[in-house]
Amino acid sequence: MELPPNCKRISREERTIASSSTRSNAFQPHFAVYDDEFLDIIGPEPQIVLAIEKDFPFSHEAGVFDPTQNAVYMTSSQLGSKESPNIKITKAVKQEHDGLWRSEEIATDVVMGNGGINYRSGILFCSQGTMTEPGGLVYMESKPPYATKTLIDSYYGRLFNSLNDVVLHTDGSIWFTDPIYGHMQGFRGKPQLPCQVYRFDAETGDIRVVADGFGRPNGLCFSPDETTMYVTDTHMVRGDGTCDEMNPATIYAFDVTERHGTQFLANRRVFAMADNGIPDGIKVDLQGNVYSGCGDGVHVWSPAGKLLGKIMVPGGVANFCFTTKGAMVLLNETKFWEVKIGGEREGALLANMGIKI
Template structure:
């Protein structure tokens, strides 16, 4: 498909509002209402101000607003630092033609950096998923390419986890639970031991492109060295995003049971659960399930940890951030909300759909030899 180039990328100052938590809680001040056309940051705790630095900025790299109603920027948001590229999967795309729609495309966004490492230019190319990766959703860096979650189609035998190496055909990693198709694999991470963890809700069926569920909404672990495939956690309405802290002692899993194909179910979970990793018989188990956080707005989708153990999740208002104790320390308010995002491990620049820059964080990184907070790529939902 044709490549779209954008060179009109201004660096804008980001407004930071310091929230009086007590005044907001007791109703003496009204909750902050974000502008509809710009990014604002709410600081609930001084530690979030330390992450932001003295003068954070942001840049809008790409937008289809005004040219298309199709939600091109939705999930995955995988950054390949060696190529300065971000890969993003769309939500369901519709068409007025008789082509095979609805469908999902993969966007490849090439970043070109200039002064102070700001992104000055991007090339955006929409790509059809290669054979096997049917209706892709989440993704993660893996070897020299990307692991993609294939939600599958109405046909049996589709869906699962696929490895897409750079410049080579995709390779199926795990596609079924001992003969039963997965529901619609959603998100994936890789732990230090090389094992692949993924979630499997049933959104594909609710969106009318996937067969009826044959399994509960569960979290799985697959060992590509031995073929061992295990259920690690269940009891979710719709398990969605997952991540681990830096030491991989805690696993965080989002439950987006509040949102279904027929609308919102406000009494259902919009919750992040935390689990401890307990190694028994040289094998990890998820134990001590507990509520870590409940989204302030909407529901928590994609989720990541930074090097300090803070937890970030894409929610209905943007990206919400909690410290390891589960205290909300900040909210990055993005118009339209955020489905997923990723960190840029090469410098302290937060970019892709939005790019925030922190000089203090960069200085701290140099001083701490890359032990400072890691910035992120934000993917604006819709």
């Protein structure tokens, strides 16, 4: 099958024989095709376009698309000094008249923000907290003055470590991860809880641990039919940026089951392992394919866990999001990339939440 421009087919030898590997940080953005199924995903004319570039790592986490404003909200990497760390929130808006993205920093009370999700008419952020301020789930209105409200900051009084990522179920429950990166990076105190995944009912205040046994639980998402939850474990990379390759860089899958009128996670299993870096942010499309930001870009697996291809960008991707049909944006620290793939390809997240794009 003929490849579209900007694509490279990865041979059997490159995948399986170390001496044939082309692993390198020196490459131009492109699409790496491991299986021809990936061609159905990216379409006949895929593109990777640098939309915004700045001189600091503004484009790191969250990646929340608000279709009412044609805007993406994102959080920066840790900035400031060890004594006074901060994280900035940026709002990037795609202009109707010229199709270009323009960005602005938002002044808000979200403390050390990280992951985020569409919630009600605004954005729900994971606040990691500081030495003096607890972290938790913080709702931010999506219009100035970007007022905030904390929904939860503890597990029955025991402070969370540093919330990382969050997702919603269609029943309204909020699911999130809580690793100890804040402590490891020096802006949170001694952890009071294990590294776990939680389910929170904002209406009743019910908060439950639904999965444990992780090194560093990070990204999470549901399959399109919400029968499976995917959770990434990024334990391979320590908080100071050093690596231990004996630790997980792994995506785990769980069955979402119902017992006694509520949901549980069961039947934990390995779904996939990243071959480059760690699988950080994670999303699915409506066909059930799984996408995750890794050390050399966004990796894409079939629902069966087969690596189909990669959207390759130098420096890798921490997080990303689907925007309009056939489009994604990738958060690449100092760079914000727009990706065009198959015209009808759509993320399951907004569709399941009933948000029209």
